[in-house]
Amino acid sequence: MSSAAPWxxxxxxxxxxxxxxxxxxxxGARRDVGTLPRVxxxxxxxxTLGLAVALALSFDVDGGLQFAETHTWIGAIGASYAVGLDGLGLVLLLLTTLLVPIVLMASWDSVGGADGRSPHAFVGWVLALEAAAVAVFLAQDVFFFYVVFEATLIPAYFLVGGFGRPGAARAAVKFLVFQLVGGLILLGGVIGLYVESAAAGDPSYLIxxxxxxxxxxxPERWIFLAFFVAFAIKAPLFPVHTWLADTTEKATPGTSVLLVCVLDKIGTYGMLRFCLGLFPEASQWATPVVVIIALVSIVYGALLAIGTDDLMRLIGLTxxxxxxxxxxxxxxxxxxGGTGSILYMLNHGLATAALFLVGGYLVRRRGTSLISELGGVEKSAPVLAGLLLVAGLATLGLPGLSTFxxxxxxxxxxxxxxxWAGVVAVTAIVLAAIYVLWAYQRTMTGPSPVAGAAAxxxxxxxxxxxxxxxxPLVLLMVLLGFYPMPALDVVNPYVEDLLTNVGVVDDAPTVPADAADGAGSAEGTE
Known part of the structure; x- marks a missing residue:
C-alpha cells in the first residue's frame, strides 16, 4: 500500500x-427494514477489517512508526491531528477491527425486533465506538488522544444503558461517572504537559x-500519576474496578465484548504509550507500588470470580x-514482561470475547445468568458446552491455547x-482453574432441569x-497457541525500543561460580 495515501x-x-x-x-415495522442496518x-x-489487514500486510516490523499523518489542528496550544502505526497500535487495531464484525454477527437476532429496541441505534453506536477506538490506538498527539479517549464514552454509555438487561441504566451511569472522573484526572496531566512543553519553547503535544x-x-511524577490513575480506572485495576462487574452483568454480551476486550485495553495501552514512553523516570520510581497493585488485582479478581453466582459478572471479574x-x-x-503484556492484551481479547458471546447465548436460551439455576446444558447443547469449555480453558492458560x-x-x-512477585502471580493459575472449571461444572454438567424427552x-x-x-476466535486461539511468532515479531521491536527509552536493560544470565570454574578447567585441559 502506498504510504502517501491517508490510509x-x-x-x-x-x-x-x-x-x-x-x-x-x-x-419501519417490516422485517427487511430491521435487517438492513445489520447488513x-x-x-x-x-x-474496516479488510483495510486493517491490508495495512498489517504492508507493515514493516522493524520500520518503527509507519503510515504517519500530521496536520496542525489547534496551533495556539500546539495540538495536531497526528496518527501513525507501530507494533503496539497494530496489535490493538487488528483486535478491534476483528471483534466488531464478530459482535455484530453474534448480536444479529438479540437486539431489535420484538424487544422494541432499534437495531439502527445499536449498529450505529457500535460503529461509532469502533471509529473512536481506532483513533485512540492510532493517535500520535496527546491532545488528540485525550479527545478521542473521552469520545469513546458516548457510544459506550448508550450501548450499556440502552440495550442491556434490567438495571442497565444504573450500571451505565456508574460506568460513566468512573470514566469521567478518570478523564478529568487525565485532563490535569494533559494541561501539565502543556505547561512543561511551553516552558521549554514552542508548545507541542506531539508524542x-x-x-x-x-x-x-x-512535575514528571505528578503528571505520571495523573495519567496512571486515569488508565488504572479505564483498565481497570484494584481498587477502582467496581464499575466493571456491574457493567458486564447488565450490558448485552456484545457490548461487554467491546467494553472489556477493546475499550479497557486503552488503559494498558496508555500505560505503555504514555506512562513509560513519556515519563521513564517516574515509571521506574512507581514500579514497586504498581507491581503490588497489579498482584492484588490478580488475586482479588480471581477470588471475587470464584464467589459470584452470575455468569456474566464472573466473566467480568476474571x-x-x-x-x-x-x-x-x-x-x-x-x-x-513487556512482550507478554502486549500479547496478553490480544489473547485476553480473543478468549474473553468468546466467553462473553457463548455465555450470552446460554443466558438468552435459559432466561437467567445465575449459575445456581443452570445445569445439564451439555446434554442438549453439546456445541455450546464445548465452545464454552474451550474459551474457559484459554482463559485459565491451558498450554496449546494462545493465552498460555x-x-x-x-x-x-x-x-x-x-x-516473590512471580510466586504471588503463579497462585492465580490455580485460582483461574477453580473459577473456570467450577463454573463449567455447575452450568454444563449434572442432571438436566427437565427429565425425559423434553430435556x-x-x-x-x-x-x-x-x-x-x-x-474465528477459537481458530485464532489455537493458531496463536501453537505458533505465536507472527504476533511476537510485531511486538518485540516495539518493546525493545520502549525499554531503551525507559533506560533499562534485561539482566544478563548469571552462572554459578562453581560452574564457571568447571568450565574454565575444562578449557584448560584441551
Missing part, C-alpha cells in the same frame, strides 16, 4: 461514516516532541485478574523482576451463524 484517516472515517449512514436508514453495519465493519522533553523530577497480569508485565520493566504463551512470558518477567428442548444448541461468530 489511517480512511480507517477512522469508514466506520464513522457507516455509523452516520446506519442512523439515516429508513425505519450495512456488517459490511462496513468487514471493510515525538514530548518524548525528548526534559521534565523536572517533581478480567480484573487478567488486567492485573497485563499491568504486571508492563511494570516489571523487562523484555519478557502470554501468561508464561509475564510470569517469567515477574520472576526476573523479583521471585432436549431445554437448551437449543447453537445455530450456524452463532457458531460462525465464535469460530
Amino acid at each position: 489511517l484517516s480512511i480507517l477512522i472515517l469508514v466506520p464513522l461514516v457507516g455509523a452516520v449512514a446506519t442512523a439515516l436508514l429508513p425505519r 450495512v453495519g456488517l459490511v462496513v465493519s468487514l471493510a 515525538s516532541d514530548l518524548a525528548g522533553l526534559d521534565i523536572a523530577t517533581g 478480567s480484573l485478574s487478567h488486567f492485573g497480569f497485563i499491568v504486571l508485565g508492563i511494570f516489571v520493566l523487562n523484555t519478557q 504463551v502470554s501468561e508464561f512470558l509475564v510470569l517469567v518477567g515477574a520472576f526476573v523482576y523479583a521471585p 432436549d428442548a431445554v437448551t437449543p444448541d447453537l445455530g450456524r451463524r452463532e457458531i460462525g461468530a465464535v469460530a
Whole structure:
C-alpha cells in the first residue's frame, strides 16, 4: 500500500461514516427494514477489517512508526491531528477491527425486533465506538488522544444503558461517572504537559516532541500519576474496578465484548504509550507500588470470580485478574514482561470475547445468568458446552491455547523482576482453574432441569451463524497457541525500543561460580 495515501484517516472515517449512514436508514415495522442496518453495519465493519489487514500486510516490523499523518489542528496550544502505526497500535487495531464484525454477527437476532429496541441505534453506536477506538490506538498527539479517549464514552454509555438487561441504566451511569472522573484526572496531566512543553519553547503535544522533553523530577511524577490513575480506572485495576462487574452483568454480551476486550485495553495501552514512553523516570520510581497493585488485582479478581453466582459478572471479574497480569508485565520493566503484556492484551481479547458471546447465548436460551439455576446444558447443547469449555480453558492458560504463551512470558518477567512477585502471580493459575472449571461444572454438567424427552428442548444448541461468530476466535486461539511468532515479531521491536527509552536493560544470565570454574578447567585441559 502506498504510504502517501491517508490510509489511517480512511480507517477512522469508514466506520464513522457507516455509523452516520446506519442512523439515516429508513425505519419501519417490516422485517427487511430491521435487517438492513445489520447488513450495512456488517459490511462496513468487514471493510474496516479488510483495510486493517491490508495495512498489517504492508507493515514493516522493524520500520518503527509507519503510515504517519500530521496536520496542525489547534496551533495556539500546539495540538495536531497526528496518527501513525507501530507494533503496539497494530496489535490493538487488528483486535478491534476483528471483534466488531464478530459482535455484530453474534448480536444479529438479540437486539431489535420484538424487544422494541432499534437495531439502527445499536449498529450505529457500535460503529461509532469502533471509529473512536481506532483513533485512540492510532493517535500520535496527546491532545488528540485525550479527545478521542473521552469520545469513546458516548457510544459506550448508550450501548450499556440502552440495550442491556434490567438495571442497565444504573450500571451505565456508574460506568460513566468512573470514566469521567478518570478523564478529568487525565485532563490535569494533559494541561501539565502543556505547561512543561511551553516552558521549554514552542508548545507541542506531539508524542515525538514530548518524548525528548526534559521534565523536572517533581512535575514528571505528578503528571505520571495523573495519567496512571486515569488508565488504572479505564483498565481497570484494584481498587477502582467496581464499575466493571456491574457493567458486564447488565450490558448485552456484545457490548461487554467491546467494553472489556477493546475499550479497557486503552488503559494498558496508555500505560505503555504514555506512562513509560513519556515519563521513564517516574515509571521506574512507581514500579514497586504498581507491581503490588497489579498482584492484588490478580488475586482479588480471581477470588471475587470464584464467589459470584452470575455468569456474566464472573466473566467480568476474571478480567480484573487478567488486567492485573497485563499491568504486571508492563511494570516489571523487562523484555519478557513487556512482550507478554502486549500479547496478553490480544489473547485476553480473543478468549474473553468468546466467553462473553457463548455465555450470552446460554443466558438468552435459559432466561437467567445465575449459575445456581443452570445445569445439564451439555446434554442438549453439546456445541455450546464445548465452545464454552474451550474459551474457559484459554482463559485459565491451558498450554496449546494462545493465552498460555502470554501468561508464561509475564510470569517469567515477574520472576526476573523479583521471585516473590512471580510466586504471588503463579497462585492465580490455580485460582483461574477453580473459577473456570467450577463454573463449567455447575452450568454444563449434572442432571438436566427437565427429565425425559423434553430435556432436549431445554437448551437449543447453537445455530450456524452463532457458531460462525465464535469460530474465528477459537481458530485464532489455537493458531496463536501453537505458533505465536507472527504476533511476537510485531511486538518485540516495539518493546525493545520502549525499554531503551525507559533506560533499562534485561539482566544478563548469571552462572554459578562453581560452574564457571568447571568450565574454565575444562578449557584448560584441551
